[in-house]
Amino acid sequence: MSAAGGDPVERAATLQAELDAVKRREASFRAKMVHEFLERGERNTYMHTLREERAALVKRGQEASSDLEVLTRKLEASSQRAEAAQSEIERIKASFWWRIARMFVPAPAPVRAPRAVTIPPAEGGAFTYYFHTSPFRIYRGGTFTLRGWAWPEAGGAITAIRANLDGRLFAGRLGREEPEVIARYGPQPANPKPGFEVSFETLPGRHMLAIEAQVAGAEWRTIMCTSIWCEPGSP
Amino acid sequence: MSLEEAHARWQESTSALGERSAYKRVWDRQAGEFDVASLAVGGFMGEETLDQRAQGTIATLRKTIGLHGEDVVLEIGCGIARVGKPLSRLCLHWFGADISGGMLGHAAKRLKDCPNTTLVELATVGLQEFPGDAFDVVYCTVVFMHLFEWDRYRYVEEAMRVLRPGGRAYFDNFPLDSEHGWQVFSQGAMYPLANRPAHLSMSSSREELLAYMTRAGFAEVVIHDLPNGLIAATGRKPDE
Numbered sequence: 504m505s506a507a508g509g510d511p512v513e514r515a516a517t518l519q520a521e522l523d524a525v526k527r528r529e530a531s532f533r534a535k536m537v538h539e540f541l542e543r544g545e546r547n548t549y550m551h552t553l554r555e556e557r558a559a560l561v562k563r564g565q566e567a568s569s570d571l572e573v574l575t576r577k578l579e580a581s582s583q584r585a586e587a588a589q590s591e592i593e594r595i596k597a598s599f600w601w602r603i604a605r606m607f608v609p610a611p612a613p614v615r616a617p618r619a620v621t622i623p624p625a626e627g628g629a630f631t632y633y634f635h636t637s638p639f640r641i642y643r644g645g646t647f648t649l650r651g652w653a654w655p656e657a658g659g660a661i662t663a664i665r666a667n668l669d670g671r672l673f674a675g676r677l678g679r680e681e682p683e684v685i686a687r688y689g690p691q692p693a694n695p696k697p698g699f700e701v702s703f704e705t706l707p708g709r710h711m712l713a714i715e716a717q718v719a720g721a722e723w724r725t726i727m728c729t730s731i732w733c734e735p736g737s738p
Numbered sequence: 739m740s741l742e743e744a745h746a747r748w749q750e751s752t753s754a755l756g757e758r759s760a761y762k763r764v765w766d767r768q769a770g771e772f773d774v775a776s777l778a779v780g781g782f783m784g785e786e787t788l789d790q791r792a793q794g795t796i797a798t799l800r801k802t803i804g805l806h807g808e809d810v811v812l813e814i815g816c817g818i819a820r821v822g823k824p825l826s827r828l829c830l831h832w833f834g835a836d837i838s839g840g841m842l843g844h845a846a847k848r849l850k851d852c853p854n855t856t857l858v859e860l861a862t863v864g865l866q867e868f869p870g871d872a873f874d875v876v877y878c879t880v881v882f883m884h885l886f887e888w889d890r891y892r893y894v895e896e897a898m899r900v901l902r903p904g905g906r907a908y909f910d911n912f913p914l915d916s917e918h919g920w921q922v923f924s925q926g927a928m929y930p931l932a933n934r935p936a937h938l939s940m941s942s943s944r945e946e947l948l949a950y951m952t953r954a955g956f957a958e959v960v961i962h963d964l965p966n967g968l969i970a971a972t973g974r975k976p977d978e
Contacts, residue, residue, distance in 0.1 A: 527808045527830065533872050533902065534810045534831040540869040541858060 571639035622670040624713035628724030629656040642705040642733040652681045652697040660693040663717035666703040669710045675701025705733040744773045758936040761837045769840025792821045802972045803906035809874040815881035819845035826852045863889045865896040882911035883939035894950040901975040910970035911942035918967025947971035
């Protein structure tokens with residue numbers, strides 16, 4: 504307390520200000536206590552409802568991502584079948600009988616060779632992982648940032664993360680906190696902050712995207728690999 | 739939504755009188771749309787009108803129990819936060835409790851720019867979600883008319899528990915002996931017997947409110963006749 508001074512009015516005002524400050528501190532403490540009580544208590548049905556709604560939304564998001572992944576895989580399989588059919592056509596076109604038949608029809612336009620992949624995706628590894636921003640989507644912007652978390656199922660620290668897009672490498676950032684993941688799966692001594700993010704360019708067209716992790720500073724392993732389709736500017 | 743349309747929707751959303759005790763269901767049904775919810779809790783619509791009426795309630799609270807900048811305040815039956823929104827600017831923290839999650843959904847939207855507010859959905863009649871000795875002020879306005887007497891008393895009892903020693907309480911309802919009160923009573927009486935809704939407003943007497951307050955242990959109990967035709971009971975939780 505600092506109520507020194509000669510003027511009684513001034514002293515009274517100082518004391519009153521100090522008293523008000525004490526009252527305010529005490530009231531703040533009580534308001535905080537109520538919040539802690541509410542946060543702690545299962546009895547707060549409103550908070551409980553909000554938590555349940557949030558969990559349901561997360562689940563719905565996960566289900567939607569899962570559906571998209573299934574569709575992406577089906578699309579990949581169809582693309583592979585189409586490529587196989589294309590190869591078969593090429594083979595037929597290269598045959599003797601086709602060359603004979605060709606003499607009676609106009610020459611078709613040349614087929615563009617598929618783009619070569621400079622650095623193939625790393626060998627697959629077993630990871631426990633999740634992507635907050637699902638890679639299974641139509642990419643409409645010029646770049647995309649993938650956020651998620653991962654750790655190797657066999658243990659070991661992830662020491663670097665990157666995106667491999669048709670052989671072009673994009674370095675990512677490790678060490679994002681994931682308190683909810685740790686709360687659910689327990690502490691991960693080798694990967695205490697298992698969150699990561701990696702941004703990559705999304706040029707128009709179809710690409711092969713691999714998210715790769717370097718384990719213990721040594722080999723790179725693929726966490727997930729998928730075809731992606733980029734259509735900038737489309738609705 | 740026009741006033742007529744809101745009235746029609748409100749009528750559709752009401753529950754039968756036999757359901758009166760199922761407060762959560764009764765009030766959640768009326769909370770589907772903001773205009774209907776607003777009409778159900780206040781009998782009027784529009785932010786400006788809501789704010790104007792809230793200022794009247796705040797003036798009453800100031801006059802009867804006082805409001806201070808360092809008060810931690812709890813409103814029982816806050817609905818869409820008609821009073822809470824402007825009152826939060828006058829206190830340290832405002833807590834709004836209501837049994838209807840639907841109403842609180844509307845309240846949350848109205849309070850998005852009021853950081854010192856917290857909404858709590860009550861599981862049932864009572865304030866079991868809150869700790870004891872926590873609040874400087876507990877008030878409950880334009881709620882008792884929708885509750886049975888036992889539940890009114892339950893909230894008075896609970897207010898006593900959650901108030902800090904020296905904390906102030908306020909409860910109001912309409913009496914039969916004011917012009918406004920008689921008007922509300924008469925409107926209720928016009929409902930056909932089979933169509934009485936669950937939220938139908940029911941009066942309190944001065945003696946009833948006085949009995950609740952004294953039985954619950956409040957000190958300095960005063961019954962006020964308010965200019966708007968309501969009566970209010972105020973009291974203070976005795977110091978330890």
